[in-house]
Amino acid sequence: MKKIFVIAILLSSLSSFGQKLNYRVELNYNLPYIAEVENDVPTAQYNNSSGYTIITTQAGIKETYESKSGAKFSGRLSYQISNNLYLESGISLNLIRFKQSQIVDADFDNILDGITIEDIYAGDSLWGPAFTDYELIGTNNDLGKTTIIYTEIPIIIGYSFFDNKLKCKLGLSASFLTYSEIYKYNTDCFYNSNSVIIDSSSDGLNNLVFNGNLEIEYLVYKNIGLSINYQRSLNSIYDDSYSVGDPKYNLLSLGVSYNFLK
Numbered sequence: 001m002k003k004i005f006v007i008a009i010l011l012s013s014l015s016s017f018g019q020k021l022n023y024r025v026e027l028n029y030n031l032p033y034i035a036e037v038e039n040d041v042p043t044a045q046y047n048n049s050s051g052y053t054i055i056t057t058q059a060g061i062k063e064t065y066e067s068k069s070g071a072k073f074s075g076r077l078s079y080q081i082s083n084n085l086y087l088e089s090g091i092s093l094n095l096i097r098f099k100q101s102q103i104v105d106a107d108f109d110n111i112l113d114g115i116t117i118e119d120i121y122a123g124d125s126l127w128g129p130a131f132t133d134y135e136l137i138g139t140n141n142d143l144g145k146t147t148i149i150y151t152e153i154p155i156i157i158g159y160s161f162f163d164n165k166l167k168c169k170l171g172l173s174a175s176f177l178t179y180s181e182i183y184k185y186n187t188d189c190f191y192n193s194n195s196v197i198i199d200s201s202s203d204g205l206n207n208l209v210f211n212g213n214l215e216i217e218y219l220v221y222k223n224i225g226l227s228i229n230y231q232r233s234l235n236s237i238y239d240d241s242y243s244v245g246d247p248k249y250n251l252l253s254l255g256v257s258y259n260f261l262k
Contacts, residue, residue, distance in 0.1 A: 037245020144183030204242030
């Protein structure tokens with residue numbers, strides 16, 4: 001009799017828990033904004049007319065990022081704590097795209113034919129965008145479009161208004177690097193190191209990025225909602241060895257959702 005009573009309590013608890021669960025799917029169009037970063041880095045000036053003399057100086061490198069459209073698909077479970085307060089979590093696939101460029105500027109007292117400037121990252125030492133012609137200094141060097149896919153797990157707390165029609169949400173998410181395609185300088189070829197290649201190895205990217213999230217959703221018709229979301233990365237998307245700065249992304253997205261409400 002005692003066992004039957006315990007089982008009945010457990011089943012009742014599970015049933016009550018299940019009645020407070022809702023499920024939703026969402027598809028978003030997103031656009032990232034990444035502020036430009038810049039820094040002074042040491043460069044090697046090779047003077048071929050005087051043998052192998054190497055003179056170290058400073059050059060300024062500025063990285064800029066042009067926004068490209070992306071997408072995000074999410075599936076989430078929400079648990080109703082009270083009439084208006086709830087917790088939400090799930091899994092998302094987030095496609096982020098942008099176009100990276102670098103502008104290099106250096107001031108040399110004597111520019112001679114045959115000078116090669118190299119800033120190519122190799123391990124912890126700086127070896128990196130390479131310019132075999134000094135005339136390229138001060139020009140914009142386009143690296144191409146970057147494509148990144150993150151698998152995200154959010155923890156969201158939300159509050160609803162107007163009989164659950166308007167929902168405001170705030171939370172954190174962990175983004176795990178799932179796929180990437182970046183354009184980078186060919187550091188394997190010393191004599192043509194200013195060439196750009198496509199790399200899908202994810203080298204140079206952070207495997208884990210944490211984000212802050214702010215979301216607003218409004219149910220326009222029964223189970224169908226429209227949302228606007230803002231996401232801010234809390235740490236850099238690149239490893240220290242890849243970028244001259246500490247670039248973080250801001251992601252603004254618009255979405256449509258379907259809520260499986262009970």
